[in-house]
Amino acid sequence: MALCVLLLIAIGAIRDTTPTAVSPADAPDRAFSAQRAFTQVERFAVAPHPVGTAEHARVRDYLIGELRRLGLRPEVHESVGVAPRGEQGEPVTAGRVFNIVAVIPGTAPTGRIFVTAHYDSVPEGPGANDDGAGTASAIETARALLADGTRLRNDVVFLITDAEETGLLGSEAFVRNHPLAQGRNVVLNNEARGSKGPVLMFRSTEPNASLISTFGSAAPMPVADSVYAELMKLLNNDTDFTAFQPGGMAVLDSAYANAGTLYHSVLDDPAHVDLAALQQMGDNTLALVRAFGGADLARLTTGNDLVYFNLPPGLLVRYPAWAVTPLGAVALLAALALIFLARRRGVVTLRRTLLGAALALIPIGLGVGAGVYFWDLLKMIRPELGGTATTTPYQPELLWLAVLMLAGTILVAWYALLRRRVGTAELALGMLAWVALIALGLGIVSPGASHLAAWPALGAALGGLAALRRPPRWRVLILAAGLVPGALILLPSAWNTLPTGLQYVGYAPMPLVILFGGLLLPLIETVWTRRRSPLIPLTALVVSIALIxxxxxxxxxxxxxxxxxxLAYGLDADTGKAFWLTSKAPDQWARRYGGADMTGQPPAELWGGGSKLLSPAKAAALPAPSLRVLADTTSQDERTLRVRIHSERGANMVGLRVDGDTATVRSLAVEGRSITADPAGFVFHAPGPGGAEASLTVGVTGDKIRLRVTDVSPNPSEMSALPGFIPPPDWLFLGDTKISVTKAYDI
Incomplete structure (x- = not known):
């Protein structure tokens, strides 16, 4: 019964953070309605609208019209953005952007509250979730605030950014040169990495005490966990947060991520928007705007960082980050005290306990190893699974259960082999010691993640100490009570991190389940069969395989x-040669275009990192991009050029690279923006009918400077016009598609 109750507690904690409510279209005017917001999604997120396309312009015009219909005066902030960070050895990404900005003035502003989302999509999908949901929630939030009729103290700015998908260009340009970016600002940024699930506030700027406290007290469903903020510091996972943070803005970054298979896909359409997730996003946004809108924003920059996580019913627990190391130390001392008292009572021996601690590394290590290769194993069995941006299947639940069961199999197999040789108490105490050590270590190097181990370790240790001092008939109840923190934190964390992708199950879900299972060993021992005990791990293994x-x-x-x-296609206009470029591990359809490993820069300037396969293609009748010299001056050993690049076929992007054998670049600018990193080249999005103007100063090393000019179309629909192209079967869709034409100019 105790084991079942702990499992039910874990399930309850998971369900507590799952949104279910949806407000109808006739909800009160001052309230947020997911139905009303969804109507907006249905109207603008109907087709792919990447930057530089006619559909992109249509979406922009529609959003401006909706804001005007509400009585606002939206401004189009036209500028040039440069990606705040790029990949080593790749050209700098820049582009012309059109941000949409609308303001509800405050009565006595101490700063501004920004409600932000981006309105561009990837070329392969309509972007109904990413980021149509965020954009629609911003419009519905504006409508609710205006319908309320009560003006807030602080200005509320609705910033719908451009070109997020191409490198955060809109937000970077806004932070760099828009006057509203100056001063005290709080940003509520809404995103999506899937199509449903809880809207998780997964990171914030620091110090964050005031931000998190306001979020926890004002948001009606404040789902957040500081462990994700720690993970974001390690992963290259960008949203507009990456551009807002260096600008001095205080940011709360939120997104939902379940059903990640639909992320950046053709199915990211209105039919796959979950209204419950949209409702939670809007309810939280509207409540936070009202809370921050009435606050003195000058006080938000004071205070410390907080550790925070969810507990039922609907609570966001938070406490200062400085407390995590003492908490980890207390948990470790409690674990050591339990070992000492158990040894004095004759329950364990010190030698066997130390052996149990050493042996506890085996299941933890096996769980990490098995998890790291779990996704690769699935792809070996069924290679078609590889075609997802988030390593998440369409129907992941059985595979998620398989992950948890496999972790349990590793634990019970380890326990079955060692329970008689070492002892249950010694193995359990050894596992507890590691949980406490992990808590202390995380408190030092990663405070936001320390609660994953600190509270379960402290609860289990205190439960063990209390159980040793009570009659045997109370021990199961007391031990189970001590394991409640683990059931509330470890198991929900394991389950809730599964939507990030099966590629990552070795980093959190499997080791977390094994750690919690190790703490459960004293209870497991009470129901462990005395006869034919090998059947337990064998049964667990069979169930794991059956679930897989x-x-x-x-x-x-x-x-x-x-x-x-x-699939990408490149044409070298100088030689007339063309090339297909596929991924290093192509699927069955793309394999026909695969050839030899690509080394160095592709001949047709198909920029993009990663391993690729290159094979010859038929040359298409595509016009080469043009380059016109507008100015050319020489001074001593330097030569300064001003040129205009134009795509004769109307491609979405143009690019320029200076051949290092002919010149050494000393400065480079495009459309007035200086390129400071890797000045040898750039790619420019949405150049417009007039193209893009570039200025460069080079050190002269010869009579001629060779400039390689490229234009790139990322639109999958254009692939059908290429010679030799065979459309993929209906179970595949084209993503990450590029068609490029390159021409060299000697000047």
């Missing part, structure tokens, strides 16, 4: 559930 098999069998791969494939 069932998960793979039920996973649909058809035209209603397509997978991503990638």
């Amino acid at each position: 098999a069932a998960g793979l069998l039920v996973e649909p791969i058809d035209k209603e559930h397509p997978r991503r494939t990638s």
